[in-house]
Amino acid sequence: MDQIHHIRQLYYEQDKNISEIAQELHLNWRTVQKYVDMEDFNLPQPAQKPIQNTCPKLEPYKPLINSWLQEDKKAPRKQRHTAKRVYDRLKVETDAFDCSYRLVAEYVKDKKKQLHLDNKDKGKLPLIHHPGEAQGDFGSADFYENGYKHSGKYFVLSFPYSNQGYFQLNYGENMECLLEAMAAVFEHIDGVPEEIWFDNTSTIVTNIIKGGGRSVTERFLRFQEHYGFKAVFCNPESGWEKGNVECKVGYSRRNFLVPVPRFLTLADYNKQQLLEADHDGDRDHYRKDSTIRELFEKDKQALLPLPHIPFELAGFISGVHTNGWGKFSLNKGTHEYSVSPRHTNTVVTVKLTSKTVTVLDENQKEIVTHKRLYGEGHQESMEWLPYLNYVSRHPRSLMNTGIYTMMPKEMQTYLSGCEGPARGKVLKILSELTERTGFDSALQTVNQAVAYQVTDADSLKNLYRRLYADVPELPPMKLHAGIPQMKQMTADLASYDRILLKGGVANG
Known part of the structure; x- marks a missing residue:
């Protein structure tokens, strides 16, 4: 110049x-x-790097090579194409192939980098998201199920490339809630993300190893290997590394959880939310010139296939000891569950789902199932049916067992007034009522019996029918206009006395 x-x-x-x-x-x-x-003094545009593998002899075969490498993303690592395998297949499966191995090897190397199939190339640019990648996180939300309020959690799985997201509401943030939510989304979208980013939640991560490694729970590792995805964990206190799902957690709360949801069953609600998320994909992407649904199709093309063998989502705890009352505790003693009088001071197996706690005997047969407890502080779940069945067969020993002292005060008062054979009949009826509509209904019937001061079994049955029998109340019958109305008549009892005296019967 x-x-x-x-x-x-x-x-x-x-x-x-x-x-x-x-x-x-x-x-x-x-x-x-x-x-x-000269009039134009602008700097010339930087020269473009020469395009590699532009040999016209290889061009007809590139679409075929690309399809093979794309399929490799769904295959186990040891069953993916090497450059030699690609070269050999081209020689056997195509006509007139005469390119050199070196030309094929260079192209396969570059293409694997583009598809992130090269294990030696670990570097990724920040905030660059590829189809098939996902991020997961939990949020908090209240909800009402069948009228009962829960302070629950919801798990969000988002896809940064398309900005599609799905959420599942649950009672808490334990391993069962996480696995059930992820499996439900996988089934709904008919595939598994290749890579899922998480934070260092204690539900998954047990220890952060120096140098960036993570120790994770065995159940999560088994779930991960079964479905074949790669779990990536953010740096500690670095939530922005999975910013898409952080935003999606807030978006789901504002758009689907306001006002506070009310529904009959959580399972039906969650199924409906998966469909709502599909419809939400019809809106435009916030940055790309396309809808979320259209972009999500590319995400779906990159998904791994679902496994053929189902994964057991429930957790099992073996070697659980019961106490002298036939009870055991979980969550460091804060949640207590009953078993039965036959299983005091013994060892049982506990099966956990997000909703239930099922107790199994030594033959893996169900003893009793509880609704799973959530929340802080000591809580107790008592299933009375096994206990009532036991004492109904041994009514005379009721007062000498710990079962009597465990009962609510109202039931103690009622049963103490029953004597002899009547107590056995009453206990049997209480057992039947508990099995039919639950212990609360049996207890309410007992309260009514105490109020009416009745202790016999027949009265207990009748009181239950009055409270819980589904007998419709019929409306007053409407008479046709042509039917005459009955006159109100007042009975004269003195007339009856005169008639009785004539018959020789004195009026008592």
Whole structure:
């Protein structure tokens, strides 16, 4: 540019002609004329890197190679194509293939980097998301199930490439809630993300190893290997590394959890929310010139297939000891569950889902099932049916067992007033009522019996029918206008006395 500036200065400022300038600077006159007439002084665009593998002989085979490598993303690592395998297949499966192995190897190497199939190339640019990647996180939300309020959690699985997201509401944030929510989304979208980003939640991560590694729970590792996805964990206190799902947690709460949801069953509600999330994909992407649904199709194309073998989502705890009351505790003693009088001071197996706690005997047969407890502080779940069944067969020993002292005060008062064979009948009826509609209904019936001061079994049955029998109340019958109305008549009891006296019967 210094020389160009000097040429133009000699011409425009010192009025020298082109020949004089060429002679003075020892340049060709055409060169001088070029820079004198030059009007565009923008820097030239940077030269593009030469495109590799442009050999026209390989071009017809690239779509086939690309399809093989794309399928490799769904295959186990040891069953993916090497460059040699690609070269051998092209020679066998295509006609007139005559490219060199070196040309094929260079193309396969570059293509694997684009598809992130090269295990040696671990580097990724931040905030660059590829189809098939997902992020997961929990949020908090209240909800009412069948009229009962829960302070629950909801798990969100988002896809940053398309900005599609799905959430599942649950009672808490334990392992069962996490696995059930993830499996439900996988089944709904008919595939598994190749890679899922998480934070360092204690539900999954048990220890952060120096150097960036993570120790995770065995159940999560088994779930991960079964479905085949790669779990990636953010740096500690670095939630922005999974910013898409952080935003999606807030978006789901504002758009689907306001007002506070009310429904009959959580399972039906969660199924409906998966469909609502599909419909939400019809809106435009916030940055790309397309809808979320259209972009999500590329996400779905990159998903791994669902496993053929179902994964057991429930957790099992073996070697659980019961106490002298036939009870055991979970969650560091805060949640207590009953078993049965036959299983005091023994060992049982506990099966956990997000909703239930099922107790199994030594033969893996169900003893009793509880609704799972959530929340802080000591709580107790008591299933009375096994206890009532036991004492109904041994009514005389009721007062000498710990079962009597465990009962609510109202039931103690009622049963203490029952004597002899009547107590056995009453206990049997209470057992039947508990099995039919639950212990609360049996207890309410007992409260009514105490109020009416009745202790026999038949009265207990009748009181239960009055409280819980589904007998519709019929409306008053409407008479046709042509039917005459009955006159109100007042009975004269003195007339009856006179009639009785005539018959020789005295009026008592």
